[in-house]
Amino acid sequence: MKVKTISRVEKDFTQEVQMDKLKVFRNYDPALHPFERPREYTRALNAVKLERMFAKPFVGALDGHSDGVSSIATSRKSLVAFLSGAADGEIRVWDLPRRKCVWSVYGHKGFVRGLAVAPGGQTFFSCSEDKTVKQWALQIKDEDDDVPTALSTFQSKEPFLGIDHHWSNNMFATCSSKVQVWDHQRSEPTHEFAWGADSITAVKFNPAEASLLASTGSDRTITLYDVRVASSMRKIVMEMRSNALAWNPMEPFNFTVANEDHNLYTFDMRRMKRALMVHKDHVSAVMDVSYSPTGKEFVSGSYDRTIRIFNIHSAKSREVYHTKRMQRIFSVKFSADANFVLSGSDDTNIRIWKAEASKSLAKAVPRERRKLEYQESLKERYKHLREIDRISKFRHVPKAIKKATEAKREAHKREKLKMDNRRAHAKPGAVPHANTREQAIVRELE
Template sequence: MKVKVISRSTDEFTRERSNDLQRVFRNFDPSLRTQEKAVEYVRALNAAKMEKIFARPFVGAMDGHIDSVSCMAKNPNHLKGIFSGSMDGGMLLLCCLVTVNIRLWDIASRRTICQFPGHQGAVRGLTASTDGRILVSCGTDCTVRLWNVPLATGMESDDSSDNSAKQLAAYVWKNAFWAVDHQCDGNLFATAGAQVDIWDHNRSQPVNSFEWGKDTVISVRFNPGEPNVLATSASDRSIAIYDLRMSSPTTKLIMRTRTNSISWNPMEPMNFTAFLLLEILDNVWWWSTVLLLHDIVIGGSAFCLHFGIAIYMDNGQANEDCSCYSYDARKLDEAKCVHKDHVSAVMDIDYSPTGREFVTGSYDRTIRIFQYNGGHSREIYHTKRMQRVFCVKFSCDGSYVISGSDDTNLRLWKANASEQLGVLLPRERKNHEYREAVKNRYKHLPEVKRIVRHRHLPKPIFKASALRRIMIDAERKKDERRRAHSAPGSIPRESIRKKRIIKEIE
């Protein structure tokens, strides 16, 4: 008689230690799992909901300035370091002259490491050398100052009075400066003002100057891949590209509206993104006029610089373009992508070190994160106390976003709102990866897509977005009717990627 017995090894199902996980046996035969797609869909739906539940992007605020934060710069030599400059230079406070308007912060502890006193006016530009040892600052007091950046070995408190940095040099010029940027590889840096000036660390006079037109240059940015190429934007609605190896500018792009800032893509150095500031329309009601005037009243004399802008908007003749445009420097006759969502002027822009996304700060008191090829933002950050955002930066590792606003504070945000901070266990990491994978697999389905894309907006921004959609639809219908009652071909259709470009000059 033949008897069949069940023979198995205890090593296959027995734990070696009591705290080990129980081994689970699975059969991956598709015929035994008829509800596989349905189960994965439910998991994707739950993953999207849990992402919303755990979305806590705000990390903390850094307080210390007594006026609006106007500019920031990253410290290449210190992952946790960030420089900030404000408009409090030379302010008379309690019968003493306050000139501490540049600070070096430690992001981890959110405390001031070092202060850089010296400017007698608003600081408009900050940049650090490639090795992070020299900080270059410029402002409305017509001076360029070079500072020795101390090593961030010890943490100083905000109340410390002996943590001031040493000034290496101060170069006085005949015009005010609006921006500065350092060469990625070399000892040269460029300033923007009445013209574009190229400076060397060891010379008190510019080694080269470029001038194309008589209008003020308001921003300058060196190319991260080609150290001799830089891009500027001016108040005459132009974007110009310069090459330091040539005696004259190379290309100039005339836009319909003014470009306030430029940022190059670090992974695709031939591409850059810019945004347009103002567009003149007829009989347009501006939703935030009262809000802007209210901010100016509570801010006092420190905000008098923006008073003229608010009065101009109060006339009902101005509307913001509110969009960012990505260009290829080799083909400037058409934008590669148009990034929309802001309802007011975009004030600053910065790319992530990965080059896959960028962050923008706007006059509508919000921060948005865009994909480099996305037409709409994937994330929006806002708080009740945060006012108009003047500068934004990605951290050196791309994990955080730092913003500087009109309420004198720097704020630290997570680049991924639902990201878990701290050390993750292997099981937690695998769980996060699985949730992200299953969510991306079913992100095209309506319910998952709705949950992932939905964002709660402040009431003024929600109303302004609805009003802007009505205005755009009305303009589109008007063009269609005008085209229908005109001769065929007399009114050509114009692409939105070419609509803001007037001409290209070489």
């Protein structure tokens, strides 16, 4: 009896090194695969439907505060610990993986306006309306039952409204009616900056330029300061007040501000006469903004009770998160690994969200990871097609937000029609076209 066997040469299927390419027995000539595009479109459509089906962004809620959560801070050195401060002066240190409060203390007699972790991750600072800044040890072990005490206290004559720590040096900045720069070892500020009469609501150090910091004021200004020359560099005045500011950690010459006009504005500090991008979607004042460690996205929290995640190059939000019980949001932060978003609202709760709504928290096996990467490439390839674009962008939002969005859209249409009619009945060039990226900026001062 004659038996035919399949014979293969072993060296054709063996990699000498891991980077060697295996022999491919498939012909990739498009002429031999006429139904390739319809097949890929169907797979992309199924992938985007499954993505929306498995979108479960809410991870958990942390309760324990007895008043609204006013500030949240994360450590750049740790994926475990993060901090929260409340309107009643309570400070809590949390363990993120266990979703548990490690310790808490009533560290201030007033509103906790800001928290900042030192670069080493061993200590953190808190500021309050009781005119004090306190330094604390950042402990994530809960074996010690003693009440935590402040390592040091810094006094001022005015209530503090914000704080930020330098990215590498032992110095931090606070804001009140002026910006003050402090050293860990000194009880008095080393530098003071004042430009204008109104209070300053937020201050942030630049991630790359060690001597540069920016602030937002209640007089609608955004100001840049240089610690080396001990003076203000540049200031722009906007139409409405900015509530928060965040620097891009990967592109440190860019920063984003959260404004009262429901928008966020990304600026290049070298050319501040014009915004790089105007990010729209909120229907009420934006209260806080925080960048992802990757520098490609940022999260914003608003008075309209929603959290939105934006791509830095997109005017529209990629995701919107909301719950029935969540109230006005005053603080948002990305976790150090960019996988989670933390939000604090005035319903006394801190909520944990996934940065990717449909991403599984379990570790993916190699085969599953390859499939997910293939699906992502298909969605990217066919994202311009109508059905895939509609499904991927659709989000359920509360009725009040939907109605407010429709009202804003109608108002924008009416304004556009009015300006078109004015141009049609005026001399050419008499009614110029308004640039959205320049419209919100009143003037620039140097």
